[in-house]
Amino acid sequence: MKKILQAFLISLLPMSWSVAQTPTGSVLIKNAHVLTVTNGDLEGTDVLVENGIIRRIGKNLSAPASVEVIEANGMYLMPGIIDAHSHVALDAVNEATAPITSEVKMADVVNPYDIGLYRALAGGVTISHAMHGSANAIGGQNITLKHRYGSGNPEDLFMKEAPRTIKFALGENPTRVHGRGNGIQPRTRMGVDAVIRNGFNEAIQYKKAWEAYNNALKVRGATPVPPKYDERLETLADILDGKIIIHCHSYRADEIYGLINTCREFGITNIVFSHVNEGFKVAPELAEYTMGASVFADWWAYKFEVYYSTAYNAAILTRNNVITSINSDSGELIRHLYHEAGKAQRYGELNDQETLALITINPAKQLGIADKVGSIEVGKQADLVLFNEHPLSIYAIPQMTFVDGVKYFDINADDNDMRLRVSASEVVEPIFLKEHEHRCMHGVDFFFTNFGRSLFNHSH
Amino acid sequence: MQFPNIENMKKILSFILSLVLLPFLGFAQYDGEFVKPKNGRFLLQNATIVTVTNGTIQNGSILLANGKIQALGQQVDAGDAEVIDCTGLFIYPGLIDGGSRLGLVEVGSLAETQDYAEIGQVTPNMEALVAVNPNSVAIPVTRVSGVTTTLTMPSGGLFPGTAALINLNGYTPDQMYAGFKGVVMNFPSSARRSTWDRRSDDDIKKEFEKAQETLNEIWEKATTYHRLKTAGAALEYYPEMEHLSKVVAGELPLLVEVNAATDILKAIEWIASKEVKAILTGVAEGWRVAEQIAAAKLPVVTGPMLSIPTRQSDRYDAAYTNPGKMAKAGVKVAIRANDAENTRNLPFNAGFAAAYGMGKEEALKAVTIYPAEIFGVADRLGSLEVGKDATLLVSTGDPFETRTQIRHVFIDGYRVPMSNRHIKLYQEFLERSPGLEKN
Numbered sequence: 001m002k003k004i005l006q007a008f009l010i011s012l013l014p015m016s017w018s019v020a021q022t023p024t025g026s027v028l029i030k031n032a033h034v035l036t037v038t039n040g041d042l043e044g045t046d047v048l049v050e051n052g053i054i055r056r057i058g059k060n061l062s063a064p065a066s067v068e069v070i071e072a073n074g075m076y077l078m079p080g081i082i083d084a085h086s087h088v089a090l091d092a093v094n095e096a097t098a099p100i101t102s103e104v105k106m107a108d109v110v111n112p113y114d115i116g117l118y119r120a121l122a123g124g125v126t127i128s129h130a131m132h133g134s135a136n137a138i139g140g141q142n143i144t145l146k147h148r149y150g151s152g153n154p155e156d157l158f159m160k161e162a163p164r165t166i167k168f169a170l171g172e173n174p175t176r177v178h179g180r181g182n183g184i185q186p187r188t189r190m191g192v193d194a195v196i197r198n199g200f201n202e203a204i205q206y207k208k209a210w211e212a213y214n215n216a217l218k219v220r221g222a223t224p225v226p227p228k229y230d231e232r233l234e235t236l237a238d239i240l241d242g243k244i245i246i247h248c249h250s251y252r253a254d255e256i257y258g259l260i261n262t263c264r265e266f267g268i269t270n271i272v273f274s275h276v277n278e279g280f281k282v283a284p285e286l287a288e289y290t291m292g293a294s295v296f297a298d299w300w301a302y303k304f305e306v307y308y309s310t311a312y313n314a315a316i317l318t319r320n321n322v323i324t325s326i327n328s329d330s331g332e333l334i335r336h337l338y339h340e341a342g343k344a345q346r347y348g349e350l351n352d353q354e355t356l357a358l359i360t361i362n363p364a365k366q367l368g369i370a371d372k373v374g375s376i377e378v379g380k381q382a383d384l385v386l387f388n389e390h391p392l393s394i395y396a397i398p399q400m401t402f403v404d405g406v407k408y409f410d411i412n413a414d415d416n417d418m419r420l421r422v423s424a425s426e427v428v429e430p431i432f433l434k435e436h437e438h439r440c441m442h443g444v445d446f447f448f449t450n451f452g453r454s455l456f457n458h459s460h
Numbered sequence: 461m462q463f464p465n466i467e468n469m470k471k472i473l474s475f476i477l478s479l480v481l482l483p484f485l486g487f488a489q490y491d492g493e494f495v496k497p498k499n500g501r502f503l504l505q506n507a508t509i510v511t512v513t514n515g516t517i518q519n520g521s522i523l524l525a526n527g528k529i530q531a532l533g534q535q536v537d538a539g540d541a542e543v544i545d546c547t548g549l550f551i552y553p554g555l556i557d558g559g560s561r562l563g564l565v566e567v568g569s570l571a572e573t574q575d576y577a578e579i580g581q582v583t584p585n586m587e588a589l590v591a592v593n594p595n596s597v598a599i600p601v602t603r604v605s606g607v608t609t610t611l612t613m614p615s616g617g618l619f620p621g622t623a624a625l626i627n628l629n630g631y632t633p634d635q636m637y638a639g640f641k642g643v644v645m646n647f648p649s650s651a652r653r654s655t656w657d658r659r660s661d662d663d664i665k666k667e668f669e670k671a672q673e674t675l676n677e678i679w680e681k682a683t684t685y686h687r688l689k690t691a692g693a694a695l696e697y698y699p700e701m702e703h704l705s706k707v708v709a710g711e712l713p714l715l716v717e718v719n720a721a722t723d724i725l726k727a728i729e730w731i732a733s734k735e736v737k738a739i740l741t742g743v744a745e746g747w748r749v750a751e752q753i754a755a756a757k758l759p760v761v762t763g764p765m766l767s768i769p770t771r772q773s774d775r776y777d778a779a780y781t782n783p784g785k786m787a788k789a790g791v792k793v794a795i796r797a798n799d800a801e802n803t804r805n806l807p808f809n810a811g812f813a814a815a816y817g818m819g820k821e822e823a824l825k826a827v828t829i830y831p832a833e834i835f836g837v838a839d840r841l842g843s844l845e846v847g848k849d850a851t852l853l854v855s856t857g858d859p860f861e862t863r864t865q866i867r868h869v870f871i872d873g874y875r876v877p878m879s880n881r882h883i884k885l886y887q888e889f890l891e892r893s894p895g896l897e898k899n
Contacts, residue, residue, distance in 0.1 A: 115772045122776040280889045284896035300882075301598060301801035302568035312886035319890060332768050335776065339808065342862035346605075348886065349865070394811030394860045395820075417773040428661055431651040431720045431770045433744065 022148055022156050024052025025382075025405035028063040032072035032386065037079055037353065037360045038375040047077060049382035052404035057378060075399060076390055078356060079375050080126025080383030081337050084294040084363035085247070085274045085327035087131060088116040088145075088334060089157065093442035094133035095140055099178050099186060099195045102166060102239075103231035104140030106130050110154035113421045116331045117149045117157075121409040123335035124385035124398040127159060129327075129367055132167035134249040134440040135177040137186060137195040139167035141235065142247065144367055146383070146403050150420065163368040166239065168196070168248035170255040172305050173441060189255050193262060200266050203236035239268065245291065245368055246271040249440060251305040253281035260289050272366040274327065276317075277309040283320035291366050292323030297343040314358060315348020325363035329440055338391040338398075345392065355392055495877040497629055501525040502875060503538040504854060504868075507546035512553055512828050513843040522551060524850040527873030532846055546854055549867060552824075553843050554608025554627075554851040555859065556831040557806045558761035559741055559796035562602060562610050563592035563626065563636075568800065577616035582678055584643045585703040586621030588614050592633045598801040600880035603628040605804035606853030606866045609638050609841060611761075611796070611831075613715070618675060619704070620644050623715055625835050627851065629871040640835035642715040642739065643707050647727045648672045651720040651770065672726075679734060683708050713737040715761075719770070721748035728756045739834055741796070744770050747782045750789035759834040760786060763796040765812040766805070777816055783826060784817025794831035795823070811860035823860070849873070 132140035144162035179187025300309035364374025614621030648671035682704035769778035814823035832842025
């Protein structure tokens with residue numbers, strides 16, 4: 001028996017080995033204008049990467065002969081851009097069958113062949129937070145991806161160091177899908193709050209039942225009956241225990257404030273609000289009680305709950321000391337987050353450092369990975385992007401993008417067709433006039449009145 | 461003792477009164493003051509003037525009067541005009557967006573506020589200008605970005621209606637009207653509407669052929685109607701054909717929305733065979749057939765640049781480079797944001813076009829003089845020249861750069877307030893009172 005077990009374990013070894021090892025690279029980038037984000041800008045500086053980690057930052061660095069040297073000639077090097085809200089590389093987005101679906105995992109539906117990953121890399125994005133949609137008050141568990149485009153194994157894209165996160169959603173989407181669509185709670189913002197509270201309270205009961213069972217086991221000779229295992233409530237209990245970061249789709253100040261209060265009541269501090277169009281109205285509360293807000297640069301008026309928005313949201317939040325990031329929620333926007341961040345200079349005159357933080361160190365904080373990525377610092381993972389001009393200039397074009405020191409995008413080596421896989425049944429390649437994938441309401445669009453026929457609709 | 465005369469008494473009294481009233485007057489600034497668009501004579505002094513058509517003037521001034529640019533140059537006499545110091549600032553012509561839905565929709569998802577798509581395939585007589593809401597919250601949000609003018613377009617069926625060029629200031633559609641209308645035609649499309657259009661290749665082909673047939677039938681009807689009308693025949697009331705006959709007669713141009721490469725070629729052929737005055741719009745795959753568009757001498761309004769490539773096999777930057785490639789082939793290209801509430805992103809679309817091959821100068825023309833020429837209003841808009849409309853922006857730098865601030869906007873001689881709901885919310889909430897604690 002022991003031998004069989006041993007043989008089984010040994011047979012597992014190469015598998016776990018291959019899973020654990022994603023490619024890392026070494027590279028010396030010379031003479032760059034380094035935008036560290038956390039330690040200011042360094043002109044004419046070299047960055048040495050060894051085996052995927054930033055080893056040295058300084059002048060006149062040298063590397064072993066085997067290491068590729070890139071002459072940056074004063075081009076701008078910044079940390080890889082991080083998108084805290086994305087649906088790229090997902091085969092499904094919404095499990096819209098119940099107001100709470102915390103047992104669902106986006107890790108199960110990662111599609112490593114999505115061309116959207118390459119397009120994101122070409123826009124300097126190295127990490128995206130692949131999220132469940134916004135149909136449910138408590139949705140599925142998200143997965144943080146590193147854009148290691150080229151592997152056919154979904155797990156190669158997982159950022160294994162990243163903590164678990166889960167999607168929550170407030171307002172029009174869950175009330176439309178469940179209340180108006182299916183005739184069940186929630187149909188109102190009162191109902192959304194109740195659904196979440198009920199979930200937390202059930203999880204507390206569930207935890208107590210297991211505690212009672214485990215305590216009973218300690219009594220000699222006792223044969224207690226274990227409670228029924230429930231993945232949904234296990235996950236909610238993990239939220240209450242602070243093991244999972246909530247990323248909550250939200251728009252209006254009242255619903256944001258309401259969930260802040262609910263979380264405080266249940267002792268939850270790991271919460272980030274996403275979209276948060278009216279976050280600026282409760283900026284002091286967001287600063288005091290949450291891990292911040294991840295916003296759109298300028299989207300508004302596409303539905304009623306975003307009618308009273310302002311493009312100055314990111315600036316107001318930043319000035320109120322809210323950890324603020326700018327996300328895409330879109331396979332289109334993810335390609336130019338540096339430009340989206342730049343809008344915080346038009347609308348609120350943030351300085352360069354504050355603005356770059358919106359797409360680097362701040363989203364890293366919100367995903368719980370700020371000790372690994374999000375800035376150019378010795379010891380951090382070498383996710384880097386090189387721009388021909390300052391990345392906040394409208395004329396900036398990403399030149400190269402590195403993940404773990406491996407170059408995944410090089411504008412000079414970019415082929416026209418970067419697909420990894422082509423459908424065998426495809427005779428004529430389809431032409432699409434508009435991208436409608438990669439969004440919050442993907443899969444439940446029939447709840448909208450417009451049926452996506454127009455070229456103008458956003459439905460987030 | 462000298463007794464104060466009555467005049468002095470009055471002065472003293474009004475002084476005391478003003479002291480008493482001062483706190484109230486101060487309060488009035490917070491409660492109720494409204495800045496209105498202001499008409500008058502203005503001298504914009506000592507700026508870098510980017511005329512677009514006649515180079516750049518350093519330390520120049522522009523005199524605005526009676527809604528027009530009255531003088532422009534390094535030596536301009538202010539006369540009685542209000543002087544606005546523009547030292548260190550730049551003046552550009554107002555930016556013209558080549559296609560939007562601005563004013564035709566207030567909240568995207570709410571049917572009650574959607575006034576851009578009428579029922580039916582053939583409704584060319586639906587006038588966008590009639591439905592433009594001059595008080596749309598999105599209008600002041602747009603114009604403070606320096607986008608002063610947009611072609612607002614109906615959408616939907618084969619002939620969804622008539623688009624109108626509007627200036628973003630005024631209280632009635634007529635005050636906003638900027639002098640151009642065109643009939644929108646959605647050319648039969650062999651492309652998928654979006655990535656969740658699941659029709660089979662066969663179905664798409666069949667629908668395309670049927671639409672092409674329908675189009676030709678309708679056009680035949682329109683030309684027949686026009687022929688009978690010009691021959692003086694008594695015709696039954698037929699508003700759709702009445703409207704299309706104006707296109708047949710060349711009084712109104714066709715705005716032909718077409719995007720896929722093969723469709724563009726078919727559209728070019730169709731336009732030539734019908735001898736109709738046309739402007740191509742959309743043209744997402746224009747770069748694939750740029751030579752043919754140039755040879756057909758058809759102007760193009762394209763955008764947004766900030767969109768994904770139409771095919772998965774395309775280079776990631778296909779949409780960014782599209783306008784530049786068409787321009788290089790000799791096509792006259794204007795840019796549109798193709799948006800409603802975020803038409804303010806027009807300059808950023810132009811910036812991307814500039815960076816990805818079009819060049820800054822051509823991209824600037826693509827949002828100023830080219831759309832003005834394409835829409836036949838270049839005598840009034842699109843550049844800074846004496847005699848043209850006083851429609852311009854004053855900025856701290858290149859208006860395509862996000863870090864640039866737009867300081868002043870003038871539309872049709874009116875100095876528009878640099879405020880809107882987005883800015884008011886910023887003013888209210890930057891430092892909220894009360895903050896976290898009430899006391």
